[in-house]
Amino acid sequence: MRARSTVVFPAESWKRLAAHMGEAMSERMGFGYCGVAGSARERRYLVREMDLPDDSEYANQNEVHVSLRAEYAARRAVRARDCRAFLDVHSHPFSLEPAPSWTDQMNAVRQHEALRVWRRGLPLIRMIYGAGGAVWAGIQHSPGGPVKPVDDIEIAGPDKLIRVRPCNAALLPATLDRPFDLRTREVMGDAGVAALRQLRVAVIGLGGTGSVVARLLAGAGVGELCCIDGDVIEAHNAPRLWYYTADSESEPKAVVARREILRAFPDLRVEAVTEHFPASRAQRALSAASVVICCVDQRPVRYALACWCVKRLVPLVDVGCGGRKENGRMVALGYQVRLQAPGGPCLVCNGLDTRDLGDPETTGMKRRMRYIVGGEEVAGELAVLTTRAGADAVDVVLRYVTGYVPGVPTHVRGEMLNFRTIDAGDAYPSRAECSLCGTGPNSIRGTGENWPGGEAPTCAGDFHDTADD
Numbered sequence: 001m002r003a004r005s006t007v008v009f010p011a012e013s014w015k016r017l018a019a020h021m022g023e024a025m026s027e028r029m030g031f032g033y034c035g036v037a038g039s040a041r042e043r044r045y046l047v048r049e050m051d052l053p054d055d056s057e058y059a060n061q062n063e064v065h066v067s068l069r070a071e072y073a074a075r076r077a078v079r080a081r082d083c084r085a086f087l088d089v090h091s092h093p094f095s096l097e098p099a100p101s102w103t104d105q106m107n108a109v110r111q112h113e114a115l116r117v118w119r120r121g122l123p124l125i126r127m128i129y130g131a132g133g134a135v136w137a138g139i140q141h142s143p144g145g146p147v148k149p150v151d152d153i154e155i156a157g158p159d160k161l162i163r164v165r166p167c168n169a170a171l172l173p174a175t176l177d178r179p180f181d182l183r184t185r186e187v188m189g190d191a192g193v194a195a196l197r198q199l200r201v202a203v204i205g206l207g208g209t210g211s212v213v214a215r216l217l218a219g220a221g222v223g224e225l226c227c228i229d230g231d232v233i234e235a236h237n238a239p240r241l242w243y244y245t246a247d248s249e250s251e252p253k254a255v256v257a258r259r260e261i262l263r264a265f266p267d268l269r270v271e272a273v274t275e276h277f278p279a280s281r282a283q284r285a286l287s288a289a290s291v292v293i294c295c296v297d298q299r300p301v302r303y304a305l306a307c308w309c310v311k312r313l314v315p316l317v318d319v320g321c322g323g324r325k326e327n328g329r330m331v332a333l334g335y336q337v338r339l340q341a342p343g344g345p346c347l348v349c350n351g352l353d354t355r356d357l358g359d360p361e362t363t364g365m366k367r368r369m370r371y372i373v374g375g376e377e378v379a380g381e382l383a384v385l386t387t388r389a390g391a392d393a394v395d396v397v398l399r400y401v402t403g404y405v406p407g408v409p410t411h412v413r414g415e416m417l418n419f420r421t422i423d424a425g426d427a428y429p430s431r432a433e434c435s436l437c438g439t440g441p442n443s444i445r446g447t448g449e450n451w452p453g454g455e456a457p458t459c460a461g462d463f464h465d466t467a468d469d
Helices: 011-022 070-082 102-118 181-197 208-220 253-264 280-286 299-311 383-402
Strands: 004-010 029-038 042-051 058-061 066-068 085-092 124-130 135-140 152-156 161-164 200-204 224-228 269-273 291-294 316-326 329-340 411-415 420-423
Touching (some): 011 152, 029 070, 042 085, 066 070, 070 102, 085 102, 102 124, 200 208, 200 280, 208 224, 208 253, 224 253, 253 269, 269 280, 291 383, 299 316, 299 329, 316 383, 329 383
Parallel strands (some): 004 042, 004 152, 085 124, 200 224, 200 291, 224 269
Antiparallel strands (some): 029 085, 058 066, 152 161
């Protein structure tokens, strides 16, 4: 399979870039300092910071050519030594199908050679912004070397995940409508169905909630599904796992989930990973995901996953269920679904309790740390509760990816004793001082980065965020 490449922008950065490029009839330039995530099979270039020169910095600027004065160009080249990929964007204001000219090719060679003085092997991401928002995009690893087309541009914001397909990207393979797609298309339209088919979702935890999530995503028509869980099926799972059969006990949950999903949807791409996050194989599988759904009930794992996703500009949906008793009487029963997306509140600001975090690979953490504080914790959840929670989590994903209805809640609370579901997002804003989603002077909102300088956010306990390969 050919390696894929995706360039990921925070929505705020893309909005600034589009406005900068589209408001002038003369060519303009923009630069991005990028991180890199993913594997050799699926490389994701993360635009951490946009640098948009003022018109006074150009040596030449007209309808067909633009260049910076030497002192301003040199400053950007030196700045690039702190990143893992450098993005160069310029506009072709009158081109509906932008493509590099001979002058563009020569300038790219000179620029790449200048960058190599400070950072050898630095990838150069070239992007040309045309009229009407059309984009040409490619990646070069050596001056004058071959240009590999960028497959996708993802724009991740607090309420929407948008894809822009570069005009030079390879054509997507033709797909046939499945009979059950017709009803989905009636609700979401052609654009919504297309967005789902391009989506890769990773589900961590294939228990009662995760099994529902995986099944509903498969039926919704996502393009690829990754099931991650290191546990095996046990008899007590029977009421809550949709894929449970008596002869599947002792088999890995992820493997059985994959097998049963493929029985229903044989054309779906499904990967099974029989390791817990943050094991290395689980991280490699996650690195290609456009959206992650967390269905585990250990707070350390959820916090570590929140840190992992925010640093890679990957939207995360966290879902969990629980209840408690006092004097033998049920006083709380419900679930929550929380969305952590670039530009929005992180999981901690969204209510995740980070007290007494321990090793995220330790099992049995929920009872010991009293996941729901006060009273006697209920050790299990009803199948109807996990099903409702899973359905709401998938609905948040569908709204976020397709925009088929306005508004994406960032915090959904299901209070089942009162038999109601409420949107509590307004009660959980980002905190300015938060290292993951804050708006402080050294923080890039929604990226988990302090740029330039500053310390990276601290993960839970003994968890170490391993470098991407």
